[in-house]
Amino acid sequence: MIVSRTDAAPDFEYLLSTKTAAGIGTHTVVLYLYVHQPGERFNYPSSRASGSAANTAMRYLECALVQAASLRLRDVECDVALVTNLNDLYDSAAVEPRGVRLIQAMEDLGVRMLYADYEHRNRLPVESYASSRYLLDAIVTAVDGGEPDHMYWFTDIDCVWVDPRAMFENAPTDDEVGCLIIPYGPDWDIEGTTPRRLGEFGQELGTCPTPIPWVGGELISGTAGALRRLVRECDALDDEVGERGAKEIPAEEHLLTLAGGLGRVPFKDLSTLGWRVLTGPRHHAHQHPDPGSLGIWHLPSEKGLGFRRTANALLGGRSLGVMRDFEDTRRAMKRFNVSGAGWQRRLRDDGWLTAHRLRRALAARA
Numbered sequence: 001m002i003v004s005r006t007d008a009a010p011d012f013e014y015l016l017s018t019k020t021a022a023g024i025g026t027h028t029v030v031l032y033l034y035v036h037q038p039g040e041r042f043n044y045p046s047s048r049a050s051g052s053a054a055n056t057a058m059r060y061l062e063c064a065l066v067q068a069a070s071l072r073l074r075d076v077e078c079d080v081a082l083v084t085n086l087n088d089l090y091d092s093a094a095v096e097p098r099g100v101r102l103i104q105a106m107e108d109l110g111v112r113m114l115y116a117d118y119e120h121r122n123r124l125p126v127e128s129y130a131s132s133r134y135l136l137d138a139i140v141t142a143v144d145g146g147e148p149d150h151m152y153w154f155t156d157i158d159c160v161w162v163d164p165r166a167m168f169e170n171a172p173t174d175d176e177v178g179c180l181i182i183p184y185g186p187d188w189d190i191e192g193t194t195p196r197r198l199g200e201f202g203q204e205l206g207t208c209p210t211p212i213p214w215v216g217g218e219l220i221s222g223t224a225g226a227l228r229r230l231v232r233e234c235d236a237l238d239d240e241v242g243e244r245g246a247k248e249i250p251a252e253e254h255l256l257t258l259a260g261g262l263g264r265v266p267f268k269d270l271s272t273l274g275w276r277v278l279t280g281p282r283h284h285a286h287q288h289p290d291p292g293s294l295g296i297w298h299l300p301s302e303k304g305l306g307f308r309r310t311a312n313a314l315l316g317g318r319s320l321g322v323m324r325d326f327e328d329t330r331r332a333m334k335r336f337n338v339s340g341a342g343w344q345r346r347l348r349d350d351g352w353l354t355a356h357r358l359r360r361a362l363a364a365r366a
Contacts, residue, residue, distance in 0.1 A: 028080070028146075028150065029152075034085050035095060057099055065105055067157065069314055073326060085116060114142060115141070132217060133252050139220075142154070149224070155219055161295070162297055163329075177268065178222060179267045183271075198211075198257060213257070233264045273296065302337060310336075322335075
């Protein structure tokens with residue numbers, strides 16, 4: 001059920017009216033979010049949420065609004081959609097009142113809302129990244145009825161589009177599926193396995209390299225036809241693993257990686273254009289030498305800061321400054337702590353986070 005609403009974000013209409021009315025083009029960017037129900041067990045280590053289902057949904061909806069704005073507030077020829085499992089998008093019990101405002105703001109930006117149930121759950125209960133396989137349901141729903149050669153881009157919700165045109169110009173061919181190959185070491189632990197061990201398991205199923213090239217789940221792109229084949233191959237592979245009595249393949253990354261290593265899905269590496277950019281002083285990931293040259297950033301460390309602060313600005317009618325930052329890569333890098341994270345910036349950010357938590361605590365007590 002979709003109910004009517006009238007409280008539009010105050011400055012989106014003006015900003016969108018200044019953009020070129022070029023149509024949606026031949027590309028669709030699809031965000032997807034499975035909203036957990038109270039009582040479901042889940043763990044998202046980088047969510048920057050308190051752990052409740054509603055708070056977690058709100059944190060990810062903030063990211064969704066910001067990512068949508070990084071496309072819709074600029075002259076980018078594409079359609080944008082959000083797939084969720086919410087029958088009632090304005091159910092404040094599921095997403096809190098702030099979550100409702102975030103959904104309304106996305107609709108004001110022209111984001112299409114689509115529904116998909118979670119049909120591709122793991123065979124066995126998995127708490128860590130419990131909804132990661134919802135990607136497959138989002139693909140099924142979003143490409144349904146789409147022309148076979150229409151191009152779709154499925155992104156993790158905590159991404160920012162830096163240069164959409166560069167991404168679109170390097171779209172995979174009709175038969176390929178675009179992705180980011182993550183440069184993990186052979187023995188880097190990824191949710192209980194490593195590229196070496198997953199490759200060895202793949203050798204039990206067919207011809208497979210070890211260590212296996214790791215397919216990240218934050219960006220999957222392709223034509224409607226190629227993505228339909230991807231889902232079919234993943235379903236068949238999952239059934240094959242289950243029939244062998246093997247352990248659960250935990251997350252979508254493991255399933256996609258195995259499908260690619262076995263040669264069942266032809267992946268095109270887009271990591272020259274996209275990157276998992278970890279921010280802050282406490283990570284040990286390999287850093288990109290020139291993040292300003294990328295077309296898209298995956299920013300898992302910025303959910304509690306860069307995304308939240310930018311979502312506040314968008315909801316608060318300060319979209320012009322956000323739009324200017326999106327249009328200037330150097331400013332965008334500072335906004336999302338991709339650069340310029342010296343001690344003064346860290347002190348400012350820590351103060352902002354402390355003040356934000358205090359306001360929430362006072363509001364909860366009131």
